Amino acid sequence: MKFGKRLKQQIQETLPGWGDKFLSYKELKKLVKLISSSCASRMMMNGSLEYGKAEAEFVYLLNNEIDKFNAFFMEQEEDFIIRHKELQQRIGRVIDTWGPNGSQPSEKDCKEELGKIRKDIVDFHGEMVLLINYSNINYTGLAKILKKYDKRTGGLLRSPYIQKVLQQPFFTTDLISKLVKECESTIDTVFPPPCDVISRQLVLGSQKIGAAGEGIFRNTVAALLTMQEIRKGSSTYGRFSLPPLSLPDQSDVIQSQLNSPIAIP
Amino acid sequence: MEARPALSVQREGAHPLSNCGAHSSLPVLRASLEEKYPKFPGPVLSSLPSNSGAVGHLFSSSSEFSTNLHFSSVLPHEEHSASAPFIPQATNTEASVRLAASSQYVNENSEPWCIDPLSEYLDYSLDTPVKNTQLDCSNTGDCHIPPEDLSKQSDWPEWANLIMNDDDALSNWNEIMVDTGIVDAAEPKMQYQEQNQPSNFPAHQGQQLQQIPSASLETSGIVPASSTASGSSSKQRMRWTPELHEAFVEAVNKLGGSERATPKGVLKLMKVEGLTIYHVKSHLQKYRTARYKPEASEGSEKKESSIGDLSSLDLKTGIEITEALRLQMEVQKQLHEQLEIQRNLQLRIEEQGRCLQMMFEKQCKSMPGIDASAQPTDAVQSSSNKNDPGVSLVDHHEAGDTTQKTVGEKQKEHEREDTSSSNSPPSKRAKVDE
Numbered sequence: 001m002k003f004g005k006r007l008k009q010q011i012q013e014t015l016p017g018w019g020d021k022f023l024s025y026k027e028l029k030k031l032v033k034l035i036s037s038s039c040a041s042r043m044m045m046n047g048s049l050e051y052g053k054a055e056a057e058f059v060y061l062l063n064n065e066i067d068k069f070n071a072f073f074m075e076q077e078e079d080f081i082i083r084h085k086e087l088q089q090r091i092g093r094v095i096d097t098w099g100p101n102g103s104q105p106s107e108k109d110c111k112e113e114l115g116k117i118r119k120d121i122v123d124f125h126g127e128m129v130l131l132i133n134y135s136n137i138n139y140t141g142l143a144k145i146l147k148k149y150d151k152r153t154g155g156l157l158r159s160p161y162i163q164k165v166l167q168q169p170f171f172t173t174d175l176i177s178k179l180v181k182e183c184e185s186t187i188d189t190v191f192p193p194p195c196d197v198i199s200r201q202l203v204l205g206s207q208k209i210g211a212a213g214e215g216i217f218r219n220t221v222a223a224l225l226t227m228q229e230i231r232k233g234s235s236t237y238g239r240f241s242l243p244p245l246s247l248p249d250q251s252d253v254i255q256s257q258l259n260s261p262i263a264i265p
Numbered sequence: 266m267e268a269r270p271a272l273s274v275q276r277e278g279a280h281p282l283s284n285c286g287a288h289s290s291l292p293v294l295r296a297s298l299e300e301k302y303p304k305f306p307g308p309v310l311s312s313l314p315s316n317s318g319a320v321g322h323l324f325s326s327s328s329e330f331s332t333n334l335h336f337s338s339v340l341p342h343e344e345h346s347a348s349a350p351f352i353p354q355a356t357n358t359e360a361s362v363r364l365a366a367s368s369q370y371v372n373e374n375s376e377p378w379c380i381d382p383l384s385e386y387l388d389y390s391l392d393t394p395v396k397n398t399q400l401d402c403s404n405t406g407d408c409h410i411p412p413e414d415l416s417k418q419s420d421w422p423e424w425a426n427l428i429m430n431d432d433d434a435l436s437n438w439n440e441i442m443v444d445t446g447i448v449d450a451a452e453p454k455m456q457y458q459e460q461n462q463p464s465n466f467p468a469h470q471g472q473q474l475q476q477i478p479s480a481s482l483e484t485s486g487i488v489p490a491s492s493t494a495s496g497s498s499s500k501q502r503m504r505w506t507p508e509l510h511e512a513f514v515e516a517v518n519k520l521g522g523s524e525r526a527t528p529k530g531v532l533k534l535m536k537v538e539g540l541t542i543y544h545v546k547s548h549l550q551k552y553r554t555a556r557y558k559p560e561a562s563e564g565s566e567k568k569e570s571s572i573g574d575l576s577s578l579d580l581k582t583g584i585e586i587t588e589a590l591r592l593q594m595e596v597q598k599q600l601h602e603q604l605e606i607q608r609n610l611q612l613r614i615e616e617q618g619r620c621l622q623m624m625f626e627k628q629c630k631s632m633p634g635i636d637a638s639a640q641p642t643d644a645v646q647s648s649s650n651k652n653d654p655g656v657s658l659v660d661h662h663e664a665g666d667t668t669q670k671t672v673g674e675k676q677k678e679h680e681r682e683d684t685s686s687s688n689s690p691p692s693k694r695a696k697v698d699e
Contacts, residue, residue: 071502078505082555085510122590129601136604162615169504180601187594217593224600
């Protein structure tokens with residue numbers, strides 16, 4: 001139940017409103033167990049009708065899950081597209097008003113607006129990444145449950161089914177990735193040049209990430225750790241498994257966040 | 266109106282449901298399974314709690330499943346595709362076998378949809394309750410419209426009085442459709458409406474035609490501006506792109522801004538094939554919310570948000586906040602990077618699994634005399650020699666256990682070696698050429 005537990009943790013940490021959009025891994029696993037136990041008790045040959053029926057039901061549920069993912073994903077995607085454009089317009093307006101050709105000399109207002117924009121962009125970026133994470137974790141869950149199904153019931157469902165999953169809207173996250181990258185480059189224009197190490201440590205000591213950002217931030221950290229855990233290695237390693245995760249040096253940043261979850265106000 | 270020609274296409278293929286007697290006007294498109302649909306159809310019923318094993322689902326009971334026996338692992342979606350979107354235009358690329366099979370499915374799964382799950386959808390957009398009531402009326406004979414839905418229908422003030430029975434409802438529907446600027450003849454529009462299932466989102470994308478194991482799912486997914494294939498489909502979920510959105514914004518601006526623009530006007534201006542007024546409507550709603558929400562919350566934000574500190578010109582805090590944001594950004598970037606890598610790996614793993622499978626099958630065909638269990642070993646060894654982390658033999662029944670173990674071991678070796686270099690996918694491509 002390792003993945004199941006991880007998934008549950010992820011769902012707990014996830015953004016509000018996303019919780020029930022994840023894969024119903026536990027239920028599917030129960031169904032697989034049910035199918036495998038009922039199939040095991042009869043000869044596969046004799047029970048082929050039952051088996052077919054059971055498989056159909058299983059597939060039916062999987063399809064529902066996929067519909068759910070697709071719907072949620074596409075809706076979020078649409079929202080992100082709209083927000084992306086809006087953010088760009090806002091930045092454009094700020095540059096116009098307070099930039100070199102601007103009419104408003106007020107620095108205070110400029111700083112305020114910039115500050116808001118920065119926060120919004122970072123949160124926006126974070127949400128998009130979390131959506132990609134959502135997509136990925138659901139895919140992983142699907143792959144796992146299919147593998148379980150094939151293993152327990154001797155079926156051949158996994159391969160063809162996963163091929164179809166790969167083409168689903170919820171898994172084709174290219175657009176969102178592109179938006180994320182665009183966001184990253186936009187951020188460079190809006191943020192001042194990076195400060196030195198001292199101020200970073202200042203931040204690590206006293207987090208001042210805003211309310212919305214906190215949820216996103218926590219979720220992001222949790223997602224990274226979950227990914228690391230899931231890929232650490234399993235008992236059935238080797239077939240279609242992913243290699244262990246290798247996070248770059250800044251993983252200490254993440255660890256520090258994790259160790260003091262309450263520190264984030 | 267652009268929707269018109271589409272509707273006429275729909276009508277051609279329509280025939281009423283056998284047991285929805287009251288719904289003489291509810292056309293059911295006998296869309297046959299024509300395409301090996303790579304994408305699963307629209308979101309229909311996505312709000313249903315799928316945990317409970319299809320409880321209260323609109324589709325046939327599990328007793329019908331036996332008829333789908335032979336479909337099972339090949340077309341996982343299509344058998345159960347009562348949820349499939351309705352596609353008037355058949356894009357015919359599918360094997361005829363499946364076609365026949367699916368027709369069979371249609372015939373046997375003649376159970377009308379259950380009303381109960383529909384009530385879940387009643388809270389959403391304006392149009393949804395209308396359709397629901399249609400369904401309710403026709404299926405149960407009574408018209409019970411949950412009052413809360415009516416209250417949400419700001420555009421349809423007359424509903425409470427109008428929906429007494431099917432006929433009245435339908436005729437009044439026409440009037441109301443006219444009111445909202447959708448000018449069309451009664452029937453086709455009603456049919457169009459009725460086909461659209463209540464969906465979970467304001468975007469009207471669930472398209473359920475209850476007993477239509479539908480087919481061509483090309484339309485259900487992406488409908489970019491340049492695509493013309495799926496033109497006439499009605500309530501598919503639209504997958505918006507930035508380009509499409511640009512066109513949308515342009516149209517809205519031409520019409521005087523988001524407040525003044527009407528869905529119909531925007532639709533006309535955009536001139537995008539396959540785009541329906543429902544798509545535009547829901548998108549416009551989102552657009553308006555996105556524009557005015559940030560401005561509305563400006564006031565309250567100042568109090569709670571730490572950004573408010575900026576305004577007090579506390580430089581130290583300002584730097585802290587910026588740095589905190591930067592930190593958040595870094596973590597997010599990291600997650601994104603890892604997700605990209607993971608996704609690429611997953612894709613490649615499946616791709617190579619598929620290649621191996623094909624290779625194996627080819628070998629089996631060309632050398633029928635050779636013992637089947639010998640093949641996987643060769644195939645796997647040749648590919649694993651190419652130092653690929655993701656390769657593995659496709660789960661195949663005939664492959665012996667020992668073979669699999671060998672594969673597994675080889676996998677582990679290679680994966681340990683390659684872990685550090687897992688960030689450079691191109692080198693890993695195992696080209697198994699024959």
